[in-house]
Every structure is written in C-alpha cells, then in structure tokens.
Amino acid sequence: MSYLEPMVQIPFLQPLINFLLKVPVIGPIVNFLLWTPIFAVWFVPGLIGLFIPLIFVIWWERKAAARVQWRYGPLEISRRIGGVIQPISDLIRYTLQEIIIHQEADEAYFLHMPVFGFIFALLPVLFLPAGPHVYAINTGYNILIAAVLISIFNIVIIVSGWASTDKWAYIGTVREAFMYAAYEVPFMLSVIAMIILFGTADPFAMVNAQVAHYIPGAILNPIAFIVAFITTAMASSRFPFTIVENDTDLVVGPFTEYGGLIFGLTMTMSYEKTYVMTLLLSILFLGGWSGPYIGPLGDLSAPLWLGVRVFLVMMFFSFLRAVYPSYRLDQALRIGWRTLLILSVVSVIWSIVIRLVFPVI
Structure with a gap:
C-alpha cells in the first residue's frame, strides 16, 4: 500500500498508528489525516487548534469579567467545574435554534456571508505553520500572504x-x-x-533567526510589537475597541438581525480573527514554536509551544474586557490615524536602521 508523504510523526502514538495503517479501510483515512498539509488544516494550527482554546477562552472571558465585577459568571452548566463547558452548551443551543430571515433582508447575502466569513477567517492558517514539520503551504512569502488574507476578511x-x-x-x-x-x-x-528586520517573509526563517540570536522579535522591534498588538485588538473587536458590536448602543452591530446557527458563526468570527492574528503575532514577535523538544510528542512538540503562546495572548486579550471601558469611535480613529500610524512608520525606520547596523539578523 502506498502512503501520502510526508506524514506527521507522533512517537507515543506510533504503535497505534502503525496498527491502524494496516487496516484495509481505516488505513488510508489515517494516512490522509496524518499527511502534513491535511493535518495542519484539520488539527494544528487549523480547526481543532482553533476550537480547543476557543472553548476555554470564551469561558475565561466571561468568568474573568464576572469575577472582577463581583459576579459569578457562567455556572448553570457543569456547576462542579465552574461552568467551563458553557460554550459547548451555547453551541448546541445556536445549532438547534431556528434561523429567521426578516422580510427586508437580502436573503442570499444575509445567509451566505457569515458562512463565507467563518471559512475565510481560517484561510491565513494555510500559510501560518505550527512548527518546522507542521504546515499546509510553504511559498517563502507566507507571512505577507497571511497578512493580506487577514486584511480582506473585514469585507465579509x-x-x-x-x-x-x-x-x-x-x-x-x-x-x-x-x-x-x-x-x-x-x-x-x-x-x-x-x-525588513528579518530580511524575509518566510516564517521558518523568522523563527530560526529569533532562536539563533536568543532575542524575540518583540525585543528587536518593540514599536512594531506595540502597534501589532493594539491593531490586533482593534481588528478583532477586543476591548477596549468593541465599537462595531457595542451592545450598549448597537445591540451587536452588523449582526443584530442574525439568529440561530448563523449568529453562532458571526460570534465565532471575531474569536477566529483573534486566533489567527495572535498566531501571526507569536511567529513574528514571540519566537513562534521555539522551546525544548519533547521526544514523545515528536512533530507535535513545536505546535505545543506555539499553542501555549497563542493561548496566553488570547487570554490576555479576553481579560481586557474586565478592566477596560470601551472607546468611542472618534477616540479609536484618533488612536489609529495619529498615534498608531506614526508609530508604525517609526517601526519601519527602526527595522531599516537595525538591519543596516546588524546585517547578520
């Protein structure tokens, strides 16, 4: 039997994998799922890599905000473990609810855009590797392509x-x-x-440069890190930039008329974008998947360290909900057009200077 190569290597599961590969019907399926591009799309950093932290981050956001505001937060579902599976209950509820389309809506766009948005939000994952052996596509320009795909998402x-x-x-x-x-x-x-700083748009080369010099990108160019961090909060409607979906004056903004499963998809899109942009931040500024190699995990060792970074940054973004009030639109625009634009130009100049002074980076 011929197998798709390369396959993700997971030593502690290898005996089970070898057994399943010999089973007539199951073997080709297992081989297909462990094929590196498919594994990257379906598991890490793809769908499973999104939904596992997503469930906990949504719970954490609600629970942390509740604790700071002297409330209990989600508690009715799985009370003994603090309501941690409340997001799963919400997903089931949204799935079973009726989808209502009001009379004036453009039905085709109204129904299809959230579905397209949910899918489109994950497209950058195709170009963001989770490790040296876990990636879907490698072009040498992955960072630039991922950034462009992230930018186009807002049209949806x-x-x-x-x-x-x-x-x-x-x-x-x-x-x-x-x-x-x-x-x-x-x-x-x-x-x-x-x-400009790393002299490449290849994520593998960027992570290798940070590891080789023992300096993360956030230290090499702290100005770019600050700008990227704040713009990530703005792009994903994280506090204090919940201006588009501000529930105190706009209900849920562009998604006010949505219900049922379609609303569940629209609610998930902001978390998807947070996940994808945090993935990009971790590769550019936090050393990506660098960390001690864990032998039994094999190719999953690198995704584990990257996942820890992504998870912690997402938790920090979620915690902002508890401690920051929301900005007005004019305040956010002032921050974007005055402060962040100037800082981003300075960060480019900073990178050029560093590149000229230390060409070995």
Whole structure:
C-alpha cells in the first residue's frame, strides 16, 4: 500500500498508528489525516487548534469579567467545574435554534456571508505553520500572504451588515469601515517592519533567526510589537475597541438581525480573527514554536509551544474586557490615524536602521 508523504510523526502514538495503517479501510483515512498539509488544516494550527482554546477562552472571558465585577459568571452548566463547558452548551443551543430571515433582508447575502466569513477567517492558517514539520503551504512569502488574507476578511463583515438592511446593522457596518481604515495601514506597516528586520517573509526563517540570536522579535522591534498588538485588538473587536458590536448602543452591530446557527458563526468570527492574528503575532514577535523538544510528542512538540503562546495572548486579550471601558469611535480613529500610524512608520525606520547596523539578523 502506498502512503501520502510526508506524514506527521507522533512517537507515543506510533504503535497505534502503525496498527491502524494496516487496516484495509481505516488505513488510508489515517494516512490522509496524518499527511502534513491535511493535518495542519484539520488539527494544528487549523480547526481543532482553533476550537480547543476557543472553548476555554470564551469561558475565561466571561468568568474573568464576572469575577472582577463581583459576579459569578457562567455556572448553570457543569456547576462542579465552574461552568467551563458553557460554550459547548451555547453551541448546541445556536445549532438547534431556528434561523429567521426578516422580510427586508437580502436573503442570499444575509445567509451566505457569515458562512463565507467563518471559512475565510481560517484561510491565513494555510500559510501560518505550527512548527518546522507542521504546515499546509510553504511559498517563502507566507507571512505577507497571511497578512493580506487577514486584511480582506473585514469585507465579509461589511457585506453582512449591508445585507441586513437594518439601521443598527448599518451603523455597525459604517463603524467597521471606519475602524478598518484606521487600523489596517498601521497593522500592515508593522508586519512589513518585521519583514525588513528579518530580511524575509518566510516564517521558518523568522523563527530560526529569533532562536539563533536568543532575542524575540518583540525585543528587536518593540514599536512594531506595540502597534501589532493594539491593531490586533482593534481588528478583532477586543476591548477596549468593541465599537462595531457595542451592545450598549448597537445591540451587536452588523449582526443584530442574525439568529440561530448563523449568529453562532458571526460570534465565532471575531474569536477566529483573534486566533489567527495572535498566531501571526507569536511567529513574528514571540519566537513562534521555539522551546525544548519533547521526544514523545515528536512533530507535535513545536505546535505545543506555539499553542501555549497563542493561548496566553488570547487570554490576555479576553481579560481586557474586565478592566477596560470601551472607546468611542472618534477616540479609536484618533488612536489609529495619529498615534498608531506614526508609530508604525517609526517601526519601519527602526527595522531599516537595525538591519543596516546588524546585517547578520
């Protein structure tokens, strides 16, 4: 029997894998799932890599905010373990609810955009490796391609709000367009600054450079890190930038008219974008998947260290909900067009200077 190569190597599971590969029907399926590009899409850093931290991060966001505000937070489901599986209960509820389309909505766009958005939000994962042997596509320009795909995603949100033909959705859509214009240029400049600094858009070379010099990208260019961190919060509607979906004055902004499973997808999209952008941040600034090699895990050792970084950063973004009030639109635009734009230009100049002074980086 011929097998797809290369396959992800997991030593502690290898006896079981070898046995399953010999089973007539199951063997080809196991081989297909362990084929490196498919493994990267379905497991890490793909769908499973998204949903496992997503369940806990949603619970953590609600629980941490509740504790800071002297509330209990989610508790009714799995009370004995602190309501940690409440997000799973919410997923089941959204799945079983009826999807209602109001009379004035553009039905085709109204239904399809959230589905496209959910899928499109994960496209950058195809170009963001989880380790030296766990990746879907390697072009040598992966960082640049991933950044461009992240930037295009917001068009889906704008079209979703427009298709609702609702005044609250319309206001939220306009806010999204304003915010998109304010953070997109600083975000792209911060990514370009790191590409200039490392002299490549290849994530493998970037991580190797950080490991070789024992200096993460956040230390090499702290200005670019600050800009990328803040623009990530703005792009994913994390506090204090929950302006597009501010529930105190806009219900849920562009997604006000959505319900059932479609609303569940729209709610997940912001967390998807947080996950993908945090993945990019970890590779550019935090050393990526660098860490001690764990023999029994094999090729999963690197994704484990990358996952720890992504998980901690996502938890920090979620905790901001408990300690920061939301900005007004004019305040956020001022931060984007004045402060962040200037800082991002400075970060590019910083990278050029560092590159000229220390060409070995």
